[in-house]
Amino acid sequence: AQTVTQSQPEMSVQEAETVTLSCTYDTSENNYYLFWYKQPPSRQMILVIRQEAYKQQNATENRFSVNFQKAAKSFSLKISDSQLGDTAMYFCAFTPWAAGNKLTFGGGTRVLVKP
């Protein structure tokens, strides 16, 4: 069974600064996908960024980037130039390549961006 661990329950950051969220996972699979999802107060899950395990290059999406370390099974998310609208719960998620998109979520990290 796969597990996803987010060790930081809550983090705060000043507007315009950078914050890094950690995520580790445990799996025996070699091919898989990793995700970061954002859940704002509206509760709608929003895909922030996606990483394919076979790609060594770290994924980036505008102000969001990841540091994917496959050997260490680590998948951290960096939010640069934080904005007030980034305040939300952030979930790291994992799915093996052949699992039909069945996601396993980490416990979440609450990010508060302060003005």
Add this chain to the structure above:
Amino acid sequence: GAVVSQHPSRVICKSGTSVKIECRSLDFQATTMFWYRQFPKKSLMLMATSNEGSKATYEQGVEKDKFLINHASLTLSTLTVTSAHPEDSSFYICSARSFRQENTGELFFGEGSRLTVL
């Protein structure tokens, strides 16, 4: 992007009644839908996977007679909480994918439904 809609967004019911939550894919055919439960300030827990036209596959510890899932069409899956009790109060979220997204990891999430059982 693809749109998944849940209805109702909020529902309050009396203990012992049954409640149905709908999950619709509005602009694609959802061959597979997933139902999650989320407790306050907690993560999403997968309840079951439903494939169109077949019985849902429930995760360990989820009562299939309690949480009835039907996926009778390619655009609609329903979750019925039968004989609801206060401990069933939670936020329920569905997600869906089409055949094209199989094994790509891509999922589209509904807005969620908050159930409160009095």
